[in-house]
Amino acid sequence: MRGRVLVAKVGLDGHDRGIKVVARILRDAGMEVVYTGLFQTPEMVAAAAIQEDVDVVGLSMLSGAHLTLAPLVVAALRERGSEIPVVVGGIVPSHDVEELTTTGVAAIFGPGASAEEIVATISSLVPQDH
Secondary structure: OOOEEEEEEEOOOOOOHHHHHHHHHHHHOOOEEEEOOOOEOHHHHHHHHHHOOOOEEEEEEOOOOHHHHHHHHHHHHHHOOOOOOEEEEEOOOHHHHHHHHHOOEEEEEOOOOOHHHHHHHHHHHOOOOO
């Protein structure tokens, strides 16, 4: 498996156990993972994603701010001329999924998403030439 993924916690959400588990799952699948840590701004995530030359950005959202923060990360990447796909995992009510996808989020993983589903989806977003 190949691919370089940046995982981040945006905003004031300090719950990071889930993102650390996902980072380990991706590493175990053969991906390179960059974890930016807690309390990132959308601009910080976009800048790090471009600087680290990642294929996918993964956001962990447990605070309920997914409709605000995830689109800001997508916008910050696009403003920098980047088309890096953004995925969101965490507590995302089903009625918010369509809105997130219309703002440019490539995939959403809710509670109970399997390791296989996460790896397969992120792998499908990695360009074939990487």
